[in-house]
Amino acid sequence: MKKAIPLVLLSAFYLNISAQEVGSDSLKQSSIQEVIVIGTNNIPTKESKPLGSLDEYLQKSTKIEMIKRGAYAWEPLVNNMATERTIVTIDGMRIFGACTDKMDPVTSYVEVSNLSEAVISSGQEGSFQGNSIGGSVDLVRSKIGFGEKKWNFGVNSGFESVNQQKIFGASTGYKSPKFYTDVNFMSRDAENYKSGKNIEIPFSQFRKFNVSGTSGVKLSSNKILEASVIYDKATDVGYPALPMDVSIAEALIGSLKFQLIPTSNYITNWETKIYYNNITHRMDDTTRPAVPIHMDMPGWSTTFGYYSQLFAEIPDHHFTMNLNGFSNLSTAEMTMYPANSNEKLMFMYTWPQVRTLFQGIFLEDHFLVTSKASVQLSGSLGFHSNKVESEFGLNSLQIFYPEMEAQKNRLLKSISAKYHYENNQLEFGFGGGYGDRAPSVSEGYGFYLFNSFEKYDYVGNPNMKNESSLEANVHFGINREKFSAKLSSTYFHISNYIVGKIMDGLAPMTIGAHGVKKYDALDYASILNIGFDSQVQLFPFLKWNSQLKYARGKDFENKNLPFMSPFSYRSALQYYKNRLSSEVSVFGNTRYRDFAAIYGESETPDFTVFNANVGYQFNFDRMKILTKIGAENIFDRYYITYSDWNKIPRPGRNLFVNINVNF
Numbered sequence: 001m002k003k004a005i006p007l008v009l010l011s012a013f014y015l016n017i018s019a020q021e022v023g024s025d026s027l028k029q030s031s032i033q034e035v036i037v038i039g040t041n042n043i044p045t046k047e048s049k050p051l052g053s054l055d056e057y058l059q060k061s062t063k064i065e066m067i068k069r070g071a072y073a074w075e076p077l078v079n080n081m082a083t084e085r086t087i088v089t090i091d092g093m094r095i096f097g098a099c100t101d102k103m104d105p106v107t108s109y110v111e112v113s114n115l116s117e118a119v120i121s122s123g124q125e126g127s128f129q130g131n132s133i134g135g136s137v138d139l140v141r142s143k144i145g146f147g148e149k150k151w152n153f154g155v156n157s158g159f160e161s162v163n164q165q166k167i168f169g170a171s172t173g174y175k176s177p178k179f180y181t182d183v184n185f186m187s188r189d190a191e192n193y194k195s196g197k198n199i200e201i202p203f204s205q206f207r208k209f210n211v212s213g214t215s216g217v218k219l220s221s222n223k224i225l226e227a228s229v230i231y232d233k234a235t236d237v238g239y240p241a242l243p244m245d246v247s248i249a250e251a252l253i254g255s256l257k258f259q260l261i262p263t264s265n266y267i268t269n270w271e272t273k274i275y276y277n278n279i280t281h282r283m284d285d286t287t288r289p290a291v292p293i294h295m296d297m298p299g300w301s302t303t304f305g306y307y308s309q310l311f312a313e314i315p316d317h318h319f320t321m322n323l324n325g326f327s328n329l330s331t332a333e334m335t336m337y338p339a340n341s342n343e344k345l346m347f348m349y350t351w352p353q354v355r356t357l358f359q360g361i362f363l364e365d366h367f368l369v370t371s372k373a374s375v376q377l378s379g380s381l382g383f384h385s386n387k388v389e390s391e392f393g394l395n396s397l398q399i400f401y402p403e404m405e406a407q408k409n410r411l412l413k414s415i416s417a418k419y420h421y422e423n424n425q426l427e428f429g430f431g432g433g434y435g436d437r438a439p440s441v442s443e444g445y446g447f448y449l450f451n452s453f454e455k456y457d458y459v460g461n462p463n464m465k466n467e468s469s470l471e472a473n474v475h476f477g478i479n480r481e482k483f484s485a486k487l488s489s490t491y492f493h494i495s496n497y498i499v500g501k502i503m504d505g506l507a508p509m510t511i512g513a514h515g516v517k518k519y520d521a522l523d524y525a526s527i528l529n530i531g532f533d534s535q536v537q538l539f540p541f542l543k544w545n546s547q548l549k550y551a552r553g554k555d556f557e558n559k560n561l562p563f564m565s566p567f568s569y570r571s572a573l574q575y576y577k578n579r580l581s582s583e584v585s586v587f588g589n590t591r592y593r594d595f596a597a598i599y600g601e602s603e604t605p606d607f608t609v610f611n612a613n614v615g616y617q618f619n620f621d622r623m624k625i626l627t628k629i630g631a632e633n634i635f636d637r638y639y640i641t642y643s644d645w646n647k648i649p650r651p652g653r654n655l656f657v658n659i660n661v662n663f
Contacts, residue, residue: 033125034061038115046576048583048613050628051158051167051658054107054115054139062488062531062549063120063135065565069101069645070239071163071193072206073108073249077643079122079490079529080551080564081134084440084498085467088137089129091228092273092307093255094326094358098281098299100350100442100449101242107139109232109251109279111186113156113169114212116142122490123471124378124416124433128322128362129307131382131412131437133469133494141228143214144173144180155661156186162632162654163193163204181215192238195649196638203238203245203287222261229254241645242452244283244297253277272308277301292511293339299332299351320378322362329389330354330441334448350449352393354441357385360412373421376431382412384438386462388445396447400459400518408462410438416471427477436468443498443519450510451500453645454517454600457508458500461519469494485534485546497525497555499599525561527553541577546570552594562599563643566592579617583630586610592642604647607639623663631655 038057049056055074058064066074067082078086088106089095097104122135129136144152151174158167169186187209194200209232216226230253237246255275262270283297305326312319332351338344360382368374387407388394398404416433439461442449446460475488500517508516534546547570553561572585588608595601613630636653644650 034063034120036060036118036120038112038117046574046581048572048585048611048628049630049632049656049658050112050626050660051156051169052112054110054112054118057112058107058118058137060547061118061120062533062547063122063529064137065563065643067102067563067643067645068641068648068650069103069241070206070237070648071190071201071204071651072208072234072237072239073103073105075102075105076107076137077563078120078135078137079492080527080553082563084443085133085437086135086137087130087132088139090139090230090253091141091255092129092138092309093253093275093277094129094303094305094328095251095253095277096279096301096303096328096330096356096441098279098301098330098332099246099249099283100297100299100332100446101244101283101452103237103239103242103246103283104249104279104281107137108234108249109210109230109253110139110141111169111184111210111212111232113171113186114141114182114184114210114230116140123469123473123492124414124435125376125418125431128309128320129324130358130360131380131384131414131435133435133437133467133492141212141214143182143216143226144175146177146180146216146218147175149176150174153663156659158656158658160190160654160656162651163190165190167658178218179216182213184210184212186210193651196633196636196652198636198652199638199649201240201648203240206234206237208232208234208237222263224259224261226257226259227255228257238287241648243288243450244285244295245287247282247284247286248280249282250280251277266314267310267312269311270309272306274306275304277303294337295334296337297332297334297350299330301328301330303328316368318366320362320364320366323360324362325357325359327358328356330356331390348396348447349390349393350447351441352388352396352445352447353390354445355385355387355389356441357383357387359383372423373419376418376420377416379415380413384410384412386438386441386444393445393447397445397460397462401461401463404462408444410466412436412438412466418473425478425480427479428475430472430474432473433471434469435471436466438466439464439498439519446519448509448516450513451517451600454500455512455514456500456502456517457510457513457515459503459516459518464498464519464521465496467494467496467498467521482537483535485532487530487532489528489530491529492527493524494527495524496521497523499555523556525553525555527551527561527564541575543574543576545572545574559598560594560596560601562596562601564594564596566590566594566642579619580615581617582612582614584610584612589641595642601642602647604640604642604644607637607641609637609639610634623661626658626660628658628660629656 065077119138154171156169171184214228234249257273259271279301307324309322336346362380364378366376414435418431420429449458470493473490477486501520506516532548536544551565553564567590570587592604615628618625632654
């Protein structure tokens with residue numbers, strides 16, 4: 001950095017992150033999972049921008065960073081690991097994107113207006129729905145629940161100047177002792193945004209709307225049936241960091257859940273869910289100027305799945321058992337249209353109709369060893385199978401792997417142990433774990449997938465071994481009446497670390513590509529993550545909150561891994577008194593020096609960005625109206641972060657207004 005950062009700047013804005021409790025008050029699972037509170041059904045007076053995107057909410061965690069390819073649908077990194085090494089679910093449902101370029105992460109198919117919280121698990125903890133290396137995020141949807149007969153209504157509206165974004169939402173909910181229903185709608189319409197120095201970023205526009213509904217009925221005093229659906233549709237989505245845009249990204253997600261609350265003294269809850277989701281994603285370059293050859297790249301992902309989860313208690317023990325499984329079919333194709341209409345079209349499968357079957361079991365015991373200390377033990381075992389259902393696609397891959405068979409089976413496993421001690425105002429804990437994962441569809445079966453960051457075409461490799469990780473973690477915390485702080489760190493030693501390696505003698509398919517890479521495995525790689533959060537109650541009406549984080553990743557040859565966060569910081573002073581709230585905040589990164597040149601990275605400069613907002617809540621009988629106005633990037637700083645794909649700059653000065661009405 002060019003200048004020393006004052007201490008007041010080395011802190012971050014308020015995190016609505018709390019320890020998740022399990023079972024009775026005598027046995028807490030604190031400091032294990034982070035919970036980010038989301039949603040607009042209850043007016044969020046403490047949130048700086050209530051109608052911000054889900055991506056903006058998730059960035060509040062020390063465990064999450066985002067890769068940005070445009071203004072829409074950022075890719076979440078958990079412990080600085082990309083989506084191949086992590087799991088993102090919605091209410092426990094497995095969902096797989098349909099885009100080979102990761103333009104449609106699972107987080108893009110929900111809205112803040114229909115979510116209540118994001119539960120973030122690091123490493124092997126909480127991996128109910130399959131095996132991962134880096135961790136998982138479960139997006140929990142909001143619902144009104146059972147209660148006295150009552151209707152709730154909400155209207156949300158917002159505007160942002162940096163991209164002329166218009167936001168509108170509405171919701172309604174009804175509850176009674178035996179029935180409830182929630183319906184929610186949200187739309188966003190944005191033009192190209194402007195970076196600092198008033199530079200317009202072309203192809204950064206987007207349009208989307210999201211409809212969500214949940215209904216529950218009590219079949220008896222201890223039996224509940226719940227149905228839910230999400231329909232999300234985005235159109236005309238620009239990606240300035242990529243060579244193609246998206247004409248449509250569409251998702252239909254539905255589920256049916258049965259919950260039984262047993263009268264047993266040991267079994268406390270049993271729920272079973274079946275679900276279905278279908279994703280359609282179409283990339284094209286029709287709006288791009290001077291395209292050498294026009295291409296269409298549609299993709300589809302269809303998933304059927306289930307889970308059945310049982311919770312049980314005996315004195316000082318809390319048990320969890322989860323059976324889960326899914327079937328996913330991922331298909332993507334590319335059609336090239338030569339400029340000469342007399343020439344034949346060129347077609348290939350980029351995902352050759354890959355069927356993935358998974359069946360797993362997860363077991364956990366969380367128990368007290370003393371009145372102040374607890375241990376959490378967990379483990380999982382899963383059967384994983386990939387099958388190429390397209391004969392044409394299989395023949396294409398057999399050009400590189402002549403002995404390749406259509407189906408490949410794997411056994412996946414994980415185990416972890418965590419110790420937590422809490423005594424009055426102090427807490428600490430440590431743990432470790434082992435887990436492995438199968439290669440993703442792209443890593444195993446992708447066919448000439450262009451990576452615009454590295455400028456290489458990629459070919460999958462179905463013969464790779466499972467990628468496996470040994471993890472160690474530790475945390476320390478102080479919790480006092482007016483001050484709290486937590487320092488945490490995780491270390492991963494990842495064997496058979498999957499990356500791309502250059503294939504000599506092969507010509508790329510994409511015009512302008514440097515060559516062809518095949519997915520292959522390094523001997524090992526290591527990743528270290530460090531995070532710090534603190535909160536100081538300066539006065540009854542004034543809080544100071546802090547967040548610092550840093551990551552370092554290297555391979556077995558001591559070469560840097562890509563997308564590892566440099567030292568970053570966030571800071572906020574928050575004022576709350578009566579119905580008035582205000583906040584002044586700052587965030588930034590130091591210079592990104594430890595970049596991975598072999599993966600297309602280069603140095604990015606340090607930056608500091610200032611934000612401010614003010615809000616007021618009006619109360620009229622049963623109606624509550626919250627207004628928030630604010631300015632982001634007040635000084636119109638032109639800046640690029642280490643995780644901005646192809647160095648697309650972030651937005652410049654943004655004036656926003658949010659209005660939330662509940663009655």
